[in-house]
Amino acid sequence: MTTIEQGALRKLIGTRNENGEVEYQLPIGDQRIALNPLIGKELQLIFHNEIRCCHCNRKTKKSYSQGFCYPCMQKLAQCDMCIMKPETCHYEQGTCREPSWGKSHCMVPHYVYLANTSGLKVGITRHTQIPTRWIDQGATQALPIFKVSNRLQSGLVETALAEFISDKTRAC
Ligand SMILES: [Zn+2]
Known part of the structure; x- marks a missing residue:
């Protein structure tokens, strides 16, 4: 069977099904192509x-x-340098490029976690991004270890932990 879709490619979507397997979909335009059957x-x-x-x-x-x-x-706030360095989040200083985006994405609970990918990593993610973030990283195991009330705090905890765990994976 031949399927021809045309449109803009978007980031691969990975979701976990009831068997604990990851199902991947490739967004092309308005379509989502299920990749597992392929x-x-x-x-x-x-x-x-x-x-x-x-x-x-x-x-x-x-x-x-x-x-x-x-x-x-x-x-856009999501393209600012503080996205790569959460410990530099400057929302509270009143200098966020898009305060409404910052409020909904940075000033919300974040988790600091340990993940097993190719090695042990410490990372951070918004509470809504679990387990998406781990699937994106290809983690086989993950463990949330701190829940904090915003992105800045998660960045500070991550920085402190980085003294003990060298490899880091950062997220928005
Ligand atoms: Zn544009």
Whole structure:
């Protein structure tokens, strides 16, 4: 059977089914292609030389910060440096680029966790991203060890733990 879908590619979606297995779906345009049934089969992707911003959909020559156009990369809170360094979250100083986004994404409970991927890692994630974050990282085991009330605190705990665990994986 041949299926032809056309549209913008989005980040792979991984969900855990009732058997504890991860089911992957590839978003293409408005469609979601179930990938598990395609294991062992041939799959062809054709790039049409068009990159669009994953936020505003404008055409861009290059994508920044995992899929944004340059203006969005400059403007959006999710593209700010503090996303890579949660211990530098500056929401409380009143300088967040998008306070409403910061309020819903950073000023909410976060977990600091240990995950077993290729080795032991310490990471942080929003409470709504468990277990998505672990599936994305390919973790075979994960253990939340602290629940804190915002992103800044999770970053500070992570930084303190990094003295004992070298490898880190950071998340939004
Ligand atoms: Zn944009």
